[in-house]
Structure formats: structure tokens, C-alpha cells
Amino acid sequence: MQKDYILAIDQGTTSSRAIIFDRDLKPLTTAQAEFTQHFPQSGWVEHDPEDLWSTTIDMCQQALKALDINAGAIAAIGITNQRETTLVWDKHTGKAIYPAIVWQDRRTADYCRDLKAAGHEDMVAGKTGLLLDPYFSATKLHWILTHVDGAMARAKAGDLLFGTVDSYIIWRLTGQAAHVTDATNAARTMLYNIAEGCWDQELLDLFEIPAHMLPEVKDSSGHFGTTHDDLFDGAAIPILGVAGDQQAATVGQACFQPGMIKSTYGTGCFALMNTGDKIVYSSNRLLTTIAYQLDGKPTYALEGSIFIAGAVVQWLRDGLKIISSASETQALAESASDTEQVYLVPAFTGLGAPYWNADCRGAIFGLTRNTGPAEIAKAALESVAYQTRDLTEAMSADWHNTGETVLRIDGGMVANNWAMQMLSNQLGAPVDRPVITETTALGAAYLAGLAAGICAPPDEFAASWKLEKRFEPNLDRDYSDTLYAGWKQAVARLLHDPES
Numbered sequence: 029m030q031k032d033y034i035l036a037i038d039q040g041t042t043s044s045r046a047i048i049f050d051r052d053l054k055p056l057t058t059a060q061a062e063f064t065q066h067f068p069q070s071g072w073v074e075h076d077p078e079d080l081w082s083t084t085i086d087m088c089q090q091a092l093k094a095l096d097i098n099a100g101a102i103a104a105i106g107i108t109n110q111r112e113t114t115l116v117w118d119k120h121t122g123k124a125i126y127p128a129i130v131w132q133d134r135r136t137a138d139y140c141r142d143l144k145a146a147g148h149e150d151m152v153a154g155k156t157g158l159l160l161d162p163y164f165s166a167t168k169l170h171w172i173l174t175h176v177d178g179a180m181a182r183a184k185a186g187d188l189l190f191g192t193v194d195s196y197i198i199w200r201l202t203g204q205a206a207h208v209t210d211a212t213n214a215a216r217t218m219l220y221n222i223a224e225g226c227w228d229q230e231l232l233d234l235f236e237i238p239a240h241m242l243p244e245v246k247d248s249s250g251h252f253g254t255t256h257d258d259l260f261d262g263a264a265i266p267i268l269g270v271a272g273d274q275q276a277a278t279v280g281q282a283c284f285q286p287g288m289i290k291s292t293y294g295t296g297c298f299a300l301m302n303t304g305d306k307i308v309y310s311s312n313r314l315l316t317t318i319a320y321q322l323d324g325k326p327t328y329a330l331e332g333s334i335f336i337a338g339a340v341v342q343w344l345r346d347g348l349k350i351i352s353s354a355s356e357t358q359a360l361a362e363s364a365s366d367t368e369q370v371y372l373v374p375a376f377t378g379l380g381a382p383y384w385n386a387d388c389r390g391a392i393f394g395l396t397r398n399t400g401p402a403e404i405a406k407a408a409l410e411s412v413a414y415q416t417r418d419l420t421e422a423m424s425a426d427w428h429n430t431g432e433t434v435l436r437i438d439g440g441m442v443a444n445n446w447a448m449q450m451l452s453n454q455l456g457a458p459v460d461r462p463v464i465t466e467t468t469a470l471g472a473a474y475l476a477g478l479a480a481g482i483c484a485p486p487d488e489f490a491a492s493w494k495l496e497k498r499f500e501p502n503l504d505r506d507y508s509d510t511l512y513a514g515w516k517q518a519v520a521r522l523l524h525d526p527e528s
């Protein structure tokens with residue numbers, strides 16, 4: 029049978045998606061299902077592993093049906109996923125021993141504080157490129173092993189396996205045959221030495237993790253396993269591409285040259301700058317990570333992670349109820365008074381890069397009797413631009429790039445022209461929106477297609493990247509800087525900086 033399609037699985041924080049691409053990487057159909065978020069205690073976020081699996085497999089079946097094709101026509105599967113989220117399962121029964129602890133979960137904040145106080149942060153950061161924060165998998169995995177009855181003993185006996193979401197989905201897709209991950213996902217666990225390209229014994233000792241629970245780490249494009257006969261009418265489909273979702277978006281945006289930046293605006297915002305084969309350690313509280321690994325060679329990136337971007341717009345809709353759909357924010361911002369300068373700092377769950385403060389909470393500054401929904405909506409959109417400028421300023425301080433920086437944007441929020449224009453004004457640089465904004469799935473499909481021999485090498489793929497709209501700065505630079513200074517002051521007040 030002619031194998032004309034690539035199936036990309038995007039297992040995200042709030043939904044699972046399956047997208048089928050043709051051989052030219054044109055998306056043909058998308059199936060998407062949301063699943064329940066569990067918040068058992070303040071600061072805790074969990075997913076039911078069965079939900080992650082069942083929505084994923086159901087969406088694959090639904091996409092095949094929508095396109096009316098047989099699974100046998102799929103040449104390869106590419107997987108991309110919410111990163112850091114931690115699962116532990118029994119290798120004999122396949123059953124997870126605890127819900128998936130989601131990347132947003134802050135339950136290990138005290139443990140991280142203790143490890144910092146004991147002086148481990150420099151060693152951890154030096155090996156992993158990450159900060160000692162609950163965000164990453166290691167402290168979540170330690171929590172499961174030390175809080176679930178008997179878990180540590182079973183792990184030591186070799187009965188339990190650990191994985192990020194990609195590993196868990198592959199384990200199930202392959203009928204429990206493959207326990208693998210890729211280097212980009214491994215780089216988010218805080219157990220992986222990004223310079224040496226291996227799990228690190230000193231880190232495993234620190235977090236008390238038995239090495240044999242860990243998956244084998246592979247290139248982002250290569251053979252991860254083959255789907256089990258029972259799943260797709262007997263078709264054995266090879267899984268040929270895997271990358272964490274922000275890294276997959278970096279690939280989908282063809283940010284293959286050092287200095288290129290992509291920024292994805294979904295629930296949160298994640299900006300990655302390619303730093304080539306150089307590991308750049310941040311002096312400005314950014315993360316160092318692996319952007320992708322091809323032919324055994326890692327390409328590194330600096331990453332800025334903002335926890336709330338599009339979610340602030342959801343809050344306007346579901347919390348404040350001043351809009352009924354996200355797109356209304358554009359007209360509201362356009363109609364807002366020029367003389368009111370309101371700042372909204374959306375620290376609903378603390379602040380991520382470059383502040384890394386888990387304890388602060390959101391605030392609105394500058395309210396007057398004239399402040400209404402339009403000014404609040406404008407301030408919400410502006411907060412996304414200011415937070416991105418925080419990241420790009422930190423990136424330029426870490427990476428002394430002489431060329432012009434262009435930011436490639438994607439994610440649901442980039443549909444908002446007002447917000448993207450504001451972003452360009454704040455950065456004082458062009459902002460490029462591509463024709464395909466489903467770049468995460470595109471990246472996963474490309475990695476799979478590359479290994480399948482269907483897709484062209486990276487330089488040719490990069491040449492096929494298509495611009496839909498470029499936003500250029502159109503506001504006086506001094507005025508933009510004054511607005512940004514106001515934002516910095518608002519954040520300083522929130523963090524109780526005595527200097528503010």
C-alpha cells in the first residue's frame with residue numbers, strides 16, 4: 029500500500045490532538061479532545077494517565093476516519109508532548125502507580141528549597157541547564173517514590189518504570205515493547221547531563237532514583253518502536269520522531285540557525301533561541317536545554333518559560349467574564365483610552381523566567397475611575413508583550429548576537445494582531461507569523477518524515493517555511509521603553525523589591 033501520510037500526535041496539557049499531514053507536510057485533518065484537569069490540593073495539578081492514553085488513541089482513530097484512510101497508509105508517527113509531566117508505572121501490569129504529576133504542579137517547592145539550602149543548585153544547573161524548581165521531573169519522581177506505599181522498594185527491585193508523557197504513550201503504542209524517550213524530553217527531567225548526553229549518576233543519587241527505571245534516550249528523529257498489531261487494524265506503524273512540544277515548535281518553525289528564536293503563545297509562552305552546538309549557561313535565569321538531536325548531535329537552546337500568556341485571556345473570559353470569546357480582546361484593546369496606563373501582572377501561579385518566584389500572585393496597578401473592561405483587556409494583552417521582552421532582553425544579555433533578531437511566533441494567541449503589533453513595538457524588532465501556526469505538530473511530523481526518508485533535510489525544509497505576516501515596530505522607541513519601565517516597576521512592587 030502507498031504510504032502517503034504522517035500522523036502527528038500532540039499530547040498537550042489540556043488536550044490531545046492527532047493531525048495527519050501529507051508527504052509535503054500539509055496538514056489535512058485534526059482531531060482534538062480535552063481531558064479533565066485534577067487539582068487535589070492547592071498548587072497540585074494531576075492528569076489521569078488513562079485519560080492521556082485514551083484521548084490520544086481515540087484522536088488517532090478519529091483523524092484516520094475523518095480522512096477516510098486506512099492506518100496502513102501512514103508511513104510514520106511523530107510524537108510531541110507536554111514536557112516534564114511525570115509518570116511511574118508497573119512494568120508487569122502496565123498500570124500507573126500514581127496519577128501523572130503535571131509540570132505546573134508546585135508540591136515539591138519545599139524539597140527544592142531544601143536542596144538549594146544544602147548547596148546543590150550549582151551542581152544541578154551545571155549538569156542539566158535547569159534551575160532547582162518544582163517545574164522539572166526529578167523532584168516529582170522523588171515525591172512519587174517516597175509517598176506512594178512501597179514504591180521505592182518496587183523501583184529498586186526493578187518493577188517500576190519512569191517516563192515523561194512521550195515515553196508513556198510510546199510504551200502503550202508499542203504494546204509495552206519500547207521504553208524510550210528522546211534527548212529533548214530527557215533534558216527536562218533534571219536527571220540528564222546535557223553536555224555528556226546521558227543520565228547522570230550524581231543526580232540520580234541526589235534525587236534517589238534507581239537508574240533502571242529510566243528510559244533509553246534517543247535522537248529526536250529515528251526509530252522509537254512500532255505500533256502493536258491490536259491498535260491500528262494490524263498495521264505496524266513505525267514511530268520515527270519524538271520531541272517535547274516547545275522543541276518540536278522550534279523545529280516546525282525551522283529555527284535551525286544559531287540566534288533564531290521562536291515563541292509559542294498558548295496557555296503559557298515558551299521562547300527558545302537556538303545556540304547551535306554551544307551550551308550557553310544563562311547569567312539571567314533562563315534555562316539551557318536541547319532544541320533537537322539529530323545523528324547523535326545535540327543542538328542547544330536558551331529557553332524562557334512564562335506560565336501565563338493566553339491563560340490571562342481565558343481569565344478575562346471565564347473569571348472576570350468581560351469577554352465571551354478570546355478574539356474580542358482585540359477590539360477592546362483598540363478602543364481603550366490612551367491616557368490610562370494600567371499594568372496587569374498575571375502571576376496567577378507565581379512568575380516563571382526570569383523571576384522564578386513561585387509565591388507571588390497576580391496584581392493590577394494604575395486603576396482609576398476611568399478604568400473599564402477595555403483598559404483591563406489591553407493591559408492583559410500588553411502583559412504578554414512585556415513578559416516576552418523580559419525574556420528576549422535576558423537572551424540578548426546571555427547571547428551576544430550582533431545580527432538583527434527576528435522572532436517567529438505561533439500558538440493560538442498569535443491570531444490577535446493588536447497583541448502581536450504590541451509585541452513587535454516592545455521588542456523593537458520584527459515579529460514573523462508563519463502560514464502554518466500548528467508548528468508543534470508540524471515539527472513532530474517533520475522529525476518522523478525525516479527518519480522515514482520522506483522529508484527533505486533541514487536546510488531544504490527551512491527554505492519551505494512561509495511567512496504569513498510580518499509585524500514591524502510602529503511606535504516611538506522612547507515611548508515603548510517608558511511603557512516597559514512601568515511594567516518593570518509593577519513587577520518589582522509585586523515582588524516586594526525594596527528598591528521599587
Ligand SMILES: Nc1ncnc2c1ncn2[C@@H]1O[C@H](COP(=O)(O)OP(=O)(O)O)[C@@H](O)[C@H]1O
Pocket residue numbers: 040042043293294295296337338339340341342354355356357358439440441442443444
Ligand atoms: N484572538 C485571540 N486573542 C487573544 N488570545 C487568544 C486568541 N485566540 C486564542 N487565544 C488564546 O490562546 C490560547 C489557546 O492557544 P493554543 O495554542 O490552542 O493553546 P494550548 O495548546 O496551550 O491549549 C488560549 O489561552 C486563548 O485564550
Ligand SMILES: O=P(O)(O)OC[C@H](O)CO
Pocket residue numbers: 039040041042109110111112131272273274294295296
Ligand atoms: O502543553 P502545553 O502546550 O501547555 O506546553 C507545556 C510545556 O511543554 C511545559 O513545559
